[in-house]
Amino acid sequence: MKVLVLGATGSVGSVVVQNLLKAGASVVALTRSADKAKNLPAGVEARIGDLNDPYQVGDAFKGVEAVFLLNAVSSTETQEGLFALEWVKRHGVKKLVHLSVQHVDRAPHLPHFAGKIAIEMAIKQSGIDFTILQPNNFYQNDYWFKDVMLQYGAYPQPLGSVGTDRVDIRDIADAAAKALEGGGASGKTVILAGPSSETGASTAATWSKHLGKPIAYLGDDLEAWEQGSLKYLPPWMVFDFKMMYAWFQQHGLKAGAGEREATEKLLGHPMRTFDAFAKETASQWKA
Numbered sequence: 001m002k003v004l005v006l007g008a009t010g011s012v013g014s015v016v017v018q019n020l021l022k023a024g025a026s027v028v029a030l031t032r033s034a035d036k037a038k039n040l041p042a043g044v045e046a047r048i049g050d051l052n053d054p055y056q057v058g059d060a061f062k063g064v065e066a067v068f069l070l071n072a073v074s075s076t077e078t079q080e081g082l083f084a085l086e087w088v089k090r091h092g093v094k095k096l097v098h099l100s101v102q103h104v105d106r107a108p109h110l111p112h113f114a115g116k117i118a119i120e121m122a123i124k125q126s127g128i129d130f131t132i133l134q135p136n137n138f139y140q141n142d143y144w145f146k147d148v149m150l151q152y153g154a155y156p157q158p159l160g161s162v163g164t165d166r167v168d169i170r171d172i173a174d175a176a177a178k179a180l181e182g183g184g185a186s187g188k189t190v191i192l193a194g195p196s197s198e199t200g201a202s203t204a205a206t207w208s209k210h211l212g213k214p215i216a217y218l219g220d221d222l223e224a225w226e227q228g229s230l231k232y233l234p235p236w237m238v239f240d241f242k243m244m245y246a247w248f249q250q251h252g253l254k255a256g257a258g259e260r261e262a263t264e265k266l267l268g269h270p271m272r273t274f275d276a277f278a279k280e281t282a283s284q285w286k287a
């Protein structure tokens, strides 16, 4: 099976590539960067293209049987996803696996959720054999907070106190590889929610335990988070993410009845725990 992975140089896509290689698939990776193409794993065919340039990127979809469709959060995410879907259709790709967000339709007011709702709707109407993956907040987002945790003893992601069922990227990539290989999730939406509901305070407590030093949750003050974030993130992204964290603080993001069990059945293994992720990561950081 020849599979094109979009987002192949990023956090999720790079693990999807590894899983597909292990399963013996022929892997094609899209990247905008000739330098990143040089660092792809051995055996991966790189195709250079930008989803924002629909004429130039079209050939990247030639000759593949399946596509993993991931769009980076950007102000052009919706059109990038829809251009990709159009090329999937034009080249007669048989299987499409799309990375969305958990329960995306419950928060259509969030800009980077709204774009995914439009892409999901277009995929469902396309007639293509699809699987939609809907992950919760990634454990691996905490890599961004390594320095602030190690240097200042602070955990800054304003997750609130209702609870989000955060998830390990490796479980998302396992589900993606299964679905791309035809593993029984055709026409389905797969919820990727981890086994524990984490709050800002519980996340900080788990990091304290494994880093062996106090890590304080910086709290739910979204105005303070916004002022800090505007120093290093683009304004459209800070505005969008502040809306998202306000949604998490009000409603949380938890799996519904039976959703996690259905996903574990597809995966064939239990979802990885946040505690195990933090333990493994803390020991790497301390080494």
Ligand SMILES: NC(=O)c1ccc[n+]([C@@H]2O[C@H](COP(=O)([O-])OP(=O)(O)OC[C@H]3O[C@@H](n4cnc5c(N)ncnc54)[C@H](OP(=O)(O)O)[C@@H]3O)[C@@H](O)[C@H]2O)c1
Pocket: 006, 007, 008, 009, 010, 011, 012, 013, 030, 031, 032, 033, 036, 049, 050, 051, 052, 070, 071, 072, 073, 080, 099, 100, 101, 102, 112, 135, 136, 137, 138, 141
């Ligand atoms: N973080 C979370 O907690 C979370 C939770 C649920 C869902 N998600 C979703 O996960 C997705 C992000 O996944 P990620 O963290 O793996 O992404 P990432 O690490 O930020 O990587 C982004 C990838 O997209 C590629 N890319 C960006 N713009 C492109 C363009 N115009 N044309 C072609 N390729 C392009 C990049 O490739 P090059 O740079 O090599 O071109 C890179 O491989 C988003 O849709 C987000 O909403 C995230």
